[in-house]
Amino acid sequence: MTDAIGAILERLETWISDATGNIKIVERALLGMEGSYVELLTILALGLLAILPILVPRRHRQRWRTFNQALGVVVFIFVVFTCLGVFGMIRNFHRGLSEIGRENIVALYYCSVPAVILTTSMLFGPAFCGWICPTGALQEWIGALTRPWNDRRKAQGWPFSRWALAGALAIAAVFALWMIRLSVTRLFFIEDASIYWSEILVLITILATLNMTRWDRPLRRLRWVSFALVTAASFLSLRVTSPVHLGFAKVYDPASLLSTVMVIMAALLIPHVWCRYLCPWRSAIAWAGRCSVRTIVHDPSQCLSCGACDRVCGVEAIHNGRIEPDECHFCLKCVDRCPRGALTVKDDWNRPCG
């Protein structure tokens, strides 16, 4: 019986390895002066994607946003060869700085992409999270399957749910069994540190389903811990890859596949679970967005306190019109949902930081 299961799992792994062996639609990666510029075009694409949120008309804005996210998924998963995921952008930014003067075109690429994102965040708010990030998009689309249920629970103040706890324990069981299998068949290197992040994500999911009200806010501080760890790893030349590295890299990565599945499964129970609790890039973008020219402004005179903005926000960044800048993904769903137009997007070049 064990042999039969092992044989089935082995065939499944071979199929996944073959199927994901070449998911990129382009054949040429970053090659600098001696070849094509395909990956350099991602800098251009990112710039355009970052500007799109401010160009689209308000009418059908959320459809444009979904389209933008889909474009981001295509670019990151099917075009980009190098890990520019949430860990990769921090790690490779450090690498890009160290490549200046040694391989300048490599330095340009690795520094440019994070620089473009941070700069657009400083100017136009943290729109990367809500409009481009493929990890956020993935969680949002997956979370749509359980949104009615989660919306009800949120409206009731996240009461304890046996189903939610059962779901969290099921996720933990999948993680444990998958790790047992992987520990036998694969070797783990520093690049596979994503399994530790997904382990923490599983524990967070269990804790949050036990008492969301008590733990939701404190656990969000872990993003800074995540950021510190990834930054420290960069300086130590440790190539830690993120839980969703699978989608960005060219190659089949079993540890990252496990981690990606954990993020997807946990997003069914807690909306934007990765963004809320562990995303290090979220911390960096939130910091950059504190000084942004573009903000969402609340007009109390127009506000009915109907709670529509609270209900629609996937990361609970807004309460009766008051926005927490460190949590806001700038998806503008609250602006579009407000019945009285009490929330508007404004540009203020004289706005102070903070």
Place this chain on the structure above:
Amino acid sequence: MRLIRLIVCAGLTTGVPDGWASGDWPAARRSPAGDAALVWSSPIAIPEWHYQWKSKRRYRPGQTVWASPALAMVEGRPVAFIGGYDQTLHALDLANSRVLWRRMTNADIGAPPVVGLLAGRPVVFLASNDRTLYALDAATGITLWTRELEPSRPTLGEAEMTAPLLMEGRLYVAGFVFDRSLARNEQRGWLYVLDPANGSLRARMEVSQGYVSEPIGFYVDGTPCLAIAARKGLLQCFSLESEVPRLRWRYQMPHEVMGAPAVWSEGGQRILVLGSKFGNLIALDAGEGRELWKRMAGNWFDNSACIGLLDGTPVVFAGSHDYRVYALRAADGHLLWRRALGGEIYSAPAFFNLEGQPHLLVAGLDNHLHLLDARTGRMVTSYYTGRPIWDKLNKGENRWGSPVVVDAGPHTVLVHGSFNDTVYILPLARPATLQARARSVRGLWINLAVAALLFFASLPLLRRP
């Protein structure tokens, strides 16, 4: 006057200098096909030997621990020449399990040396990352000459030099040097042409703006050629009919290239094979650079392939980071077999005969050397060669040394500098003391437990206002 100029030019383009021959190991993997096997007919048994030398050099993460060895017959016995992060080239007398000599350089050695013959005596040529080429007497280690390829200046960054190539009486070596200073900012991959007799620089040409792999020499319709790959994927082939190599063709690989090409140019065929970090193996017509076939693996190829004859048919052997070794027919890329092993294959294969049968030797990140039947891919045996001296191994960004073989019939041995800091000389036709070892997963589960404990321990801190 014109006649005099023609005579001078003819003199400059004359081939082999007097008394000079290519020797036992004229290229990084011995031949353009990359078989990395030295044939030795002798009744003398080569004993098993685990060689370690504790230098005072500290290992820096990312360095090659031991480069690939080179082999040569020195005074009738097989000698391995191997360098590493200890900045030292070691000459190991394999028949007597003793060190012949050591030669220290001023930087780490990341590439194998080559061995040529001058007036019948073997000479070792080594390019160290101190930007210097060394010519050493193979029997005594006495320095015959040195040549600093790039003048030293304070702002120069760390160089990365390749294995040399001996061909047509000239010595070719490549290297990447860069200067970060604003005044002299440059990043260049150079190909140097030198006279092996005295180290005089005959020509220098820029072939890349980044890292380069070792040059590979071969013949196309009798014309000597050299192929060199840049890390950023540009593959170039030069004709060596004149002292200054002349570009013959170029090909852009789809991703980073960390290995060197392997070429089969016998029997009327001329096939060049190179893998890339895109995960594909590409075969080109070595004479024109025209693509012949392309095959995809599940992960990177980050070292060279090798080409060997199986029943008269040239076959390409390559190891990928998808855990598999591939055997493809060189003419059309038809897959003959693929074998999954215990870990990501990082080495170039060595192809040789053992007990009259073709065999393959590869090294994997599962800390094992694997011996395979080259016809079927059947695993013959494995040897556990120890854990890396730096356990935070970045698997995709380091290039490690590959094993080589002394093909001596019943006394055939492998020579491999493992990343556990030991050079292994192991018999292949009889049992060795090294065995395959099952992997312990205890460390992984301990790490997971520690991560969970740290998470729970941090919860009170997270709740603080």
